[in-house]
Amino acid sequence: MNFKESGKLKAITFSYDDAVTQDIELVELFNKYNLKSTFNVNSELLNTNNMLIRENKRVAHYKLHKSDVKGVYEGHEVAVHTLTHPHLPPLEEVEVIRQVEQDRLNLSEIVGYEVIGMAYPGGGVNNDDRVAEIIKNNTGVKYSRTITCNDSFDLQDNLYRFNPTVYHLHFDKMMEMGEKFINMSSDKPQIFYIWGHSYEFDYQSDYLAKFEEFLKLISNKDDIFYGTNKEVLL
Secondary structure, eight states, rough: OOOHHOOOOOEEEEEEEEEEEHHHHHHHHHHHTTOOOOEEOGGGTOEEEEEEEEEEEEEEBOOOOGHHHHHHHHEEEEEEESSSOOOOSSSSSHHIIIIIIIIHHHHHHHSSOOOBBBOOSSSSOOHHHHHHHHHHHHOOOOOBSSSOOOOOBBBOOOOOBBSSSSETTTTTHHHHHHHHHHHHOOOOEEEEEEEOOOGGGGSSTTHHHHHHHHHHHSOOOOEEOOOOHHHHOO
């Protein structure tokens, strides 16, 4: 079932990038609260290990092994994040297509179903109209998420430059919007879309606990549809 078929007017969905090992614990949390997420994977970076410096700390950025991807994300959605995480706007059209479509085909083979979603790689302004049109016209991708939060629950016309509602480490804003969303009544469809990277919970010892409080707040409401990006957007 998808959002349109559910008969409900409110939906919540999550999106996480990079296929890092911290996703394993995050999936367990989502499953605990009967929530769904989409996980965006760079297929050519699987099995690689790196360290990042964030907030003056070394944070593990270890990618899942290819053989673990299907099992880790079972019950959720796997989506495109490009082969190797390049900044797409400066690339030639043929390389944009290769980065997106080959990643989509690789991931479809790994998980055993057709992958049709995507999140743009990189920080800042990581997409533009040109790239969105290339992807729309030359790949099997049906939607692609930006990192430009819009603080809105309204539906969007352009699914190839789809803006999330809120970033997952903006805890106060996320909790405030969560309270508003669960208490609101609406006569039109509304979507609460949260995005991030699971390795970011390692920045501070209490970040994951704070996030779990948000999951407790918004989960298991009879009038809300909980689904993957695909189930909610398409």
